[in-house]
Amino acid sequence: xxxxxxxxxxxxSRTGVxxxxxxxxxxxxxxxxxxxxxxxxxxxTSGAVDIRLWEYLQAVAGQHELSARDxxxxxxxxxxxxxxxVIVGGGLAIAGAVMQGLFRNPLADPGVVGxxxxxxxxxxxxxVLGSSVLAPVTLHLGIYALPVAAFxxxxxxxxxxxxxxxxxxxxxxxxxxxxxxxLSALALAMVGVLIFLADDQQLRDLNFWQLGxxxxxxxxxxxxxxxxxxxxxxxxxxxxxxxxxxxxxxxxAGHMGIHVERLKxxxxxxxxxxxxxxxxxxxxxxxxxxxxxxxLRLVIGPDHRYLLPGCVLLGASLLxxxxxIARVIVAPAELPIGIVTALVGAPFFLWILLRRKGLMxxx
Amino acid sequence: MAxxxxxxxxxxxxxxxxxxxxxxxxxxxxxxxxxxxxxxxEAGRFSAIIGPNGSGKSTLLKAIIxxxxxxxxxxxxxxxxxxxxxxxxxxxxxxxxQHTSVAFPLTVHEVVSLGRRVRGNEGGSYxxxxxxxxVDLNGFSGRSYQQLSGGEQQRVQLARVLCQVGAPVGxxxxxxxxxxxxxxxxxxxxxxxxxxxxxxxxxxxxGVVAVMHDLNLTAMFADHVLALKQGEARAEGSVQQVITxxxxxxxxxxxxxxxxxxxxxxPFVLPQVAGH
Numbered sequence: 062x063x064x065x066x067x068x069x070x071x072x073x074s075r076t077g078v079x080x081x082x083x084x085x086x087x088x089x090x091x092x093x094x095x096x097x098x099x100x101x102x103x104x105x106t107s108g109a110v111d112i113r114l115w116e117y118l119q120a121v122a123g124q125h126e127l128s129a130r131d132x133x134x135x136x137x138x139x140x141x142x143x144x145x146x147v148i149v150g151g152g153l154a155i156a157g158a159v160m161q162g163l164f165r166n167p168l169a170d171p172g173v174v175g176x177x178x179x180x181x182x183x184x185x186x187x188x189v190l191g192s193s194v195l196a197p198v199t200l201h202l203g204i205y206a207l208p209v210a211a212f213x214x215x216x217x218x219x220x221x222x223x224x225x226x227x228x229x230x231x232x233x234x235x236x237x238x239x240x241x242x243x244l245s246a247l248a249l250a251m252v253g254v255l256i257f258l259a260d261d262q263q264l265r266d267l268n269f270w271q272l273g274x275x276x277x278x279x280x281x282x283x284x285x286x287x288x289x290x291x292x293x294x295x296x297x298x299x300x301x302x303x304x305x306x307x308x309x310x311x312x313x314a315g316h317m318g319i320h321v322e323r324l325k326x327x328x329x330x331x332x333x334x335x336x337x338x339x340x341x342x343x344x345x346x347x348x349x350x351x352x353x354x355x356x357l358r359l360v361i362g363p364d365h366r367y368l369l370p371g372c373v374l375l376g377a378s379l380l381x382x383x384x385x386i387a388r389v390i391v392a393p394a395e396l397p398i399g400i401v402t403a404l405v406g407a408p409f410f411l412w413i414l415l416r417r418k419g420l421m422x423x424x
Numbered sequence: 425m426a427x428x429x430x431x432x433x434x435x436x437x438x439x440x441x442x443x444x445x446x447x448x449x450x451x452x453x454x455x456x457x458x459x460x461x462x463x464x465x466e467a468g469r470f471s472a473i474i475g476p477n478g479s480g481k482s483t484l485l486k487a488i489i490x491x492x493x494x495x496x497x498x499x500x501x502x503x504x505x506x507x508x509x510x511x512x513x514x515x516x517x518x519x520x521x522q523h524t525s526v527a528f529p530l531t532v533h534e535v536v537s538l539g540r541r542v543r544g545n546e547g548g549s550y551x552x553x554x555x556x557x558x559v560d561l562n563g564f565s566g567r568s569y570q571q572l573s574g575g576e577q578q579r580v581q582l583a584r585v586l587c588q589v590g591a592p593v594g595x596x597x598x599x600x601x602x603x604x605x606x607x608x609x610x611x612x613x614x615x616x617x618x619x620x621x622x623x624x625x626x627x628x629x630x631g632v633v634a635v636m637h638d639l640n641l642t643a644m645f646a647d648h649v650l651a652l653k654q655g656e657a658r659a660e661g662s663v664q665q666v667i668t669x670x671x672x673x674x675x676x677x678x679x680x681x682x683x684x685x686x687x688x689x690x691p692f693v694l695p696q697v698a699g700h
Contacts, residue, residue, distance in 0.1 A: 078552070079566030080533025165527035306538060309524050309584075312491050317542045317588060318514030363528035 086367035089360055093374035097147075100381040104143045107385040109393055110134045142278035145286065146384050147377040149275065149339045150349060152290035154376025156335040157350020158368055159297050160219075162304040163328045164226070164237065167355060167413060171336040172347040174222055174241030176215045178248035180333075180340035181271070182255075183214025188270070189255045189263050204285045212289065212337030218244050219329045273344040273399020275384050282342040289338030293331040294373060300327060301365035308363065346399045348406020349376055355413060441467035441501065441598045443488065443631060448496035450483050457483045458494070458655045465648065467598030467631040470623055472642045474635075474666075475652035476676050481635045482522070482604055484652065488633065489519045489602050501597060514542055517600035517631075518589040522608070524581050526569050532556070532580050533565035539584035549590040555583035560617050574609040582606065582618060592630030601625060603634040607641060616698055619645045640695050643667050651675055 105114050110131070117135055119125035127135075153171070160169045160176075171177050187210035191199045199206045221244060226237040252271075259267060269277065297304075303324045306314035315321050339346070353376045354368060361367050380398070383405070387396040445463040449456065458480045465471035473481045487494040490505045490513070498505045501516055518539070526535060536552045543549045556564055559579040564572075569580060589599050601622065607615040615638070623645045626632045636642045642649060642663070649666040651659040653675055659666045669682045686692055 078533060080531035081537075081565070082531065082534070167528065302541065305541075308526050308528060308530060309535075309538065310521075313519070313521065313524060315491070315510055316489065316514060316517075316519040317538065318511040320510060358528060362534065363530060364534065 082362040082364070083367070086361040086364065086371070089357075090367060090371055090374065093371055093378065097374050097378045097381075100378040100385075101143060101147075103385045104146060104381040105135070105139050108134075108139065108388050112139065138278075141280050141283050142275050142384070143381065144283050145278040145342060146275050146381045148283065148286050148290050149343045149346065150353075150377040150380025151294065151373035152286070152335040152339045152376075153346060153349040153380070154353035154372035155294050155297050155369055156332045156339070158354040158365070158372045159300075159304065159328050159335075160332050160350070161354055162307060162365055163325060163332070165307060165310070166237065167358070168351070168410070169237060170348070170350040171215065171219075171332060172345070172350060173410070174226075174237060175244035175248065176218045176222065176332065176336050177340050177345055177347070178245040178252075179218025180211040180215035180337045181345060182248040182251050183210040183212070183337065184270070184341045185252045185255045185267055186210060186214075188266050189259045204281050208285050208289050208338045208341040210337075211341035212333055214248070215337040215340070216330065216333035218248065219333050223325070223329060270344040272397035273346040273402075274387075274397045275343055275380075276395060276397075278342075286338040286342045289334045293335035293338075294369075296327060296331045296334075297365075297369050300324060300331070301369055304328070304365040344397075344399060346380070346402050348402050348410060349380060351413070352402075352406050352409050353379060355409070441631070442499075443471075443501075443600070443633065444497070444499045445484075445488060446497045448484070448487055448494050448498060450480075450487055450492055450494045452483075452492075456655060458487070460496075461652070461655070461657050463650050463657065463660065465631060465633050467593075467600070468626060468629050469647040470626040470632045470634070470645055471648040471650070472634050472636045472646035473650045473652060474637075474639065474642055474675070475658075478654075479652040480655040481652055483655075485602060485604050485633070485635050489517075500600065514588070516594070516596065516598075517602060518585040520578075520582055520585045520601070520603045520606055522604045523574070524577065530569050531565065532561070532567050532569055532572070535569050535580055536565070536584045536587055539587035542588045543590050550583075550587050552583075552587065555586045556580075558586060558621060559583045560614060575611060575614060578606070578609050579614065579618070582621075589630070592625050592628035598630050600631040600633070603632065605635050605637060608637055612693070612695060612698070615641060616695055638695075639667060639672065644696055 102114060106112055112131060112135060116125055117127060117131070120127040120132070157170045160171060160174075161167050163169070184207055187195060187198070187207050191206060195206075195210075198210070202209055222237070222240055225240040256264065256267060303314070303319045306317050306319045307321075307324070311321050314324075353372050357368055357371045357375060361371060380402075383401045384398050387398045387401045390396055443463075443465040445461065448458055448461045450458040461480070461484060463473075463484070473484060475481050483492065486492040488498055488500075488505065490510070500513065503509060503512065505513065533552055536555055539555075540549065540552060550558070552565060556562060559582050561576065561579055561583065564576070564580070569577065572580065585601065589601060592599060603622065606622065607618050610618060619641050622632050622634065626647070636646070646663055649659075649661065649663055650657060651666050651671060658675060659671055667682055669680065672680045672682060
């Protein structure tokens, strides 16, 4: 018997109706808020410079004098990095959860099925061609040029995937993953062409960005990513009841009064917005979108009204934690965070896959 | 509903309490699955669609509930069944598919709640517990849906559908249940249970349309029967008119005398004589 089955049987609250996990979900959301605060504190205090967060807060309140160096470290390096971590972690997790709800498949993740690769292609095109062919775009969009390009790339891949991976209203895991592999390969090959065209400075930008890191966080990147991830998260939360109806399949959702086609289009746009923005500012940070929703489903169940806010909280927390680990594990150097999430996430992905092996027969 | 009684272009006024299917053709690929099928069902009656495998029963139901494109006209309570009025339709009819798989590990309570959310707390709706009791699944609300047997899953879905449809008659008029082989995976006790429930829904003023395989249960519970074969309507009328030896035999291409019993040495069990 698996963890999920056991957790279904646990009656969390004595007053609640059996099988109704709303009370438990609300409690878990509350706990996750606390966990996020802990992770924020860890993220602000870990690193080469020893910062006492409490002193900084006192300084903000005007009761304490902080050294100029500490002030600089906090306001220019740690704070934007922490905020960006929250945005990217929350964005990646919610994109994963929406995609899994849409495909009715817990293995669908923007990173695994090639949507992130599409976003990479868009962003790489902007980095390499932004000063030449795409110069008018750069001129008009400013700091938003990179996330918009990544958004377009991820939107195109999601639509391709959606039309390729579905037969008669169902997604087959095999088709989905194989189509994802092909689309990733194609997108990455095109990134390869761009690398070939790039000059030295662009190469350095590309290389750094491809590994996946929060190290280059600036307030500019925060400002660029926040509207995208914000709109996507808000949209996803509004679509939660519709995504819940999709649990029973598209036809049943339609009979329950959901405009399924509209829901699908909007979900795809949300996934692309969040993935595009996250990839644009932080590169390829994988597996957050798989690990976070899966862990949450084990505890609070699949109801999107609680799962999606939980994803934002837990995704942000875990990414900050991973970032803190990446900073201290090889100090004074730092590991790209993408490596940390892959080291944890890839075995986790395999674990989910193995548990589903029985269900996968014949697909 | 006053406004729905004079839809322009209709051959005659359409009652709000009827399902009118006229000249429906469905073509899938190059194959014509349904040819000029007409069918009338009324609220307050249990209508059954029978026919051999591949006769187009499920296709007709799918066209009626708006899952398939069709030529011809299908009006439920005066409204054309189409993509655009899904929300409106969802409040006056609910659909029970043959089989429903659930993508994530939901509890029974959560599955039934999905139906309940369509209608909200408005009057005449069932609570999750009441709906589960109505399908003989008391105490199942904490169970994992994916671990139930096929028959139990089917009854959970029926409870979900009940929560969606609520009372047989709402302030806006009668409500409808569309059931695709509702009893095919159930044991005989629960076949009777579900059929009695559907029957009482019809007697309460609601409309029931069911695709049926079991001729005994059809004969017991249906008021009105449509017999399909090879995509065409072969007969429509009361049970007595449709379930006759000649028609049933030609329908299923097999000699099937109606009302005859086997020899004394052969045991047989008929739902018709089951006690409560």
